Amino acid sequence: MAEHQKQLDQATQGRLAKLATMPVDMSRLEKKMADALPPRSAPKPLAHPARSGGWQRIAAMFVLMAGIAGASYFAIFGVAPQGAYAMTVDQLHTYLLEHPDSAYRAQTLQQAQVLLDAQLDGSKPLPTVDGTNVASCCLVQGDFPLRAALLIERPTGSVTVIVAQGKDFAHPTEAIQHASGVELQSHSHTDTPMVMRNVDDLWVCVMGDVDESDLADVASSIRF
Amino acid sequence: MKYSPTDSHPEDARRNRFYAEIWPEAAMLMRTAISLMPGPGKTAEAEDLVQETLLKAFKAIDQLEPGSHPRAWLLTMLRRTWIDRWRLRERRPDGRAADLDSVAEPTFETQPGEYDEDWTDPESLLSRFGDQDIIKALQLLPEAYRWALLLVDVQALSVEEAAQALDVAPGTIKSRLHRGRAMLRDQLHGYASERGWLKSNDGHAIAEGSTHG
Numbered sequence: 229m230a231e232h233q234k235q236l237d238q239a240t241q242g243r244l245a246k247l248a249t250m251p252v253d254m255s256r257l258e259k260k261m262a263d264a265l266p267p268r269s270a271p272k273p274l275a276h277p278a279r280s281g282g283w284q285r286i287a288a289m290f291v292l293m294a295g296i297a298g299a300s301y302f303a304i305f306g307v308a309p310q311g312a313y314a315m316t317v318d319q320l321h322t323y324l325l326e327h328p329d330s331a332y333r334a335q336t337l338q339q340a341q342v343l344l345d346a347q348l349d350g351s352k353p354l355p356t357v358d359g360t361n362v363a364s365c366c367l368v369q370g371d372f373p374l375r376a377a378l379l380i381e382r383p384t385g386s387v388t389v390i391v392a393q394g395k396d397f398a399h400p401t402e403a404i405q406h407a408s409g410v411e412l413q414s415h416s417h418t419d420t421p422m423v424m425r426n427v428d429d430l431w432v433c434v435m436g437d438v439d440e441s442d443l444a445d446v447a448s449s450i451r452f
Numbered sequence: 453m454k455y456s457p458t459d460s461h462p463e464d465a466r467r468n469r470f471y472a473e474i475w476p477e478a479a480m481l482m483r484t485a486i487s488l489m490p491g492p493g494k495t496a497e498a499e500d501l502v503q504e505t506l507l508k509a510f511k512a513i514d515q516l517e518p519g520s521h522p523r524a525w526l527l528t529m530l531r532r533t534w535i536d537r538w539r540l541r542e543r544r545p546d547g548r549a550a551d552l553d554s555v556a557e558p559t560f561e562t563q564p565g566e567y568d569e570d571w572t573d574p575e576s577l578l579s580r581f582g583d584q585d586i587i588k589a590l591q592l593l594p595e596a597y598r599w600a601l602l603l604v605d606v607q608a609l610s611v612e613e614a615a616q617a618l619d620v621a622p623g624t625i626k627s628r629l630h631r632g633r634a635m636l637r638d639q640l641h642g643y644a645s646e647r648g649w650l651k652s653n654d655g656h657a658i659a660e661g662s663t664h665g
Binding site for chain 2: 264354
């Protein structure tokens with residue numbers, strides 16, 4: 229009798245536990261919460277260090293930021309930072325690949341555009357990554373507000389798309405012209421190739437272990 | 453995720469922490485809220501309840517210890533918000549709030565689990581019920597038992613965490629779990645009988661009430 233009661237209790241408990249995976253529609257609540265929470269503060273104007281103060285101030289700022297970013301990097305990767313002083317786009321790319329739950333994923337460019345638009349207008353939160361700023365991997369002069377990030381599953385591999393705000397986010401170094409007429413910057417400062425594109429004060433960085441032409445197709449196709 | 457000390461604006465840091473630590477639990481809160489709302493078509497009401505809870509969590513996020521799992525904290529907050537709403541709705545004509553505890557520990561005409569001997573293969577029978585059947589049966593349980601089942605059996609809180617959330621002794625939670633599961637089975641027994649899912653020992657379907665008249 230006691231055994232039967234135990235079996236009944238376990239079976240009831242097991243069936244109740246399945247309610248924890250019951251699908252629920254969160255879209256309306258997500259929108260309501262985005263409307264109800266205080267809006268994200270406007271990004272601060274970014275002053276070029278060389279124009280904003282003396283060299284002592286620049287050096288002090290560099291030391292402070294290096295300390296903060298180094299601590300963040302250590303917290304994420306568990307190893308000592310190697311010359312990085314902010315989360316760079318290639319670190320973010322690696323992080324999103326290694327933490328699938330943190331990243332938005334798109335199968336097509338159309339899906340990617342919807343996810344990008346939602347992040348840019350604030351109706352979707354940024355991916356769960358450390359901090360809200362990001363640095364380009366070819367500069368050492370500051371970090372910039374991250375505005376959107378996601379992964380696109382391309383036939384040849386995963387591609388990360390990162391949108392950051394800041395006119396000086398990247399140096400135009402190796403300009404390439406896409407067939408569509410869009411001007412892109414090709415970067416090869418890390419092992420992972422990347423293609424960047426600038427519109428007003430926004431930059432998109434598209435990177436991944438795929439052909440550069442594929443990266444260029446993505447970078448030239450998306451709107452931001 | 454960790455929220456970064458480099459967040460320049462405190463509200464941004466709070467918002468980032470909210471989306472990193474609290475928002476992933478929002479669907480869990482939504483499922484719990486749906487199971488609390490009596491009657492069908494209460495999704496909008498459940499959404500309002502969860503939204504109010506999440507906004508409270510956003511305001512109080514500094515009280516959540518960094519690195520701690522927020523589930524028990526959020527479910528406690530959801531329950532308090534639900535009680536506040538319930539009391540407001542049930543406010544008496546003289547303006548006094550109704551006492552939730554007076555309905556929390558009902559007395560029973562029959563002993564829960566009186567149909568338990570009919571459950572010859574409980575796992576198989578329970579698997580035939582859809583989520584909506586289970587929720588409907590849960591909604592018919594008294595408040596105190598429903599919460600114990602929701603917190604421990606559905607949302608996997610420990611007995612101790614549930615006891616803290618419901619402000620009762622762990623022993624009370626264990627007792628409520630045992631009785632609550634039996635009451636739930638009694639409700640489901642009725643549905644199973646109506647659907648002809650129960651078989652007597654001689655292989656015939658058991659009609660509602662035929663063996664327990």
